[in-house]
């Protein structure tokens with residue numbers, strides 16, 4: 001609905017997951033019973049770390065993505081010496097914005113005409129969470 005239209009084969013997705021590099025890593029979102037329901041990714045450009053996520057439609061609006069983002073943020077701040085994590089959403093993607101806010105991200109501003117979606121250039125909203133705002137793990141209690 002809200003992202004640029006990209007066509008990507010199953011094989012390409014499998015390759016990204018298998019050969020994930022520090023610059024682009026994808027993780028599967030699983031339920032406790034091991035059902036695979038989505039993907040959460042991190043991309044790095046120099047010191048900039050950005051996350052993105054996707055859930056299968058039947059598992060949306062059940063709180064799973066909020067939980068996945070909180071766990072991912074815990075994992076990234078615990079395992080890396082980073083000061084900031086960011087995410088960008090189409091300004092119309094209210095679900096994604098709510099996920100980020102519930103996971104402690106702060107709205108930083110509008111990135112104008114950042115993506116082409118459904119026939120037009122769309123403004124996006126840039127969110128971030130700083131290490132000092134995160135303070136401590138919310139879900140992941142283990143020391144990595």
Ligand SMILES: CC(C)(COP(=O)(O)OP(=O)(O)OC[C@H]1O[C@@H](n2cnc3c(N)ncnc32)[C@H](O)[C@@H]1OP(=O)(O)O)[C@@H](O)C(=O)NCCC(=O)NCCS
Nearest residue numbers: 053054055060061062063064065066089094095096098099
């Ligand atoms: C956006 C997306 C990741 C949200 O995941 P989710 O698991 O459904 O989100 P949650 O259940 O954790 O919901 C968090 C909050 O957002 C709300 N919400 C979820 N989807 C919403 C929607 N489409 N419109 C408005 N609010 C929405 C939920 O009701 C919840 O609010 P509440 O706690 O006040 O009830 C999911 O819809 C998705 O995969 N969309 C397609 C891919 C995508 O847009 N990825 C993000 C790209 S930036």
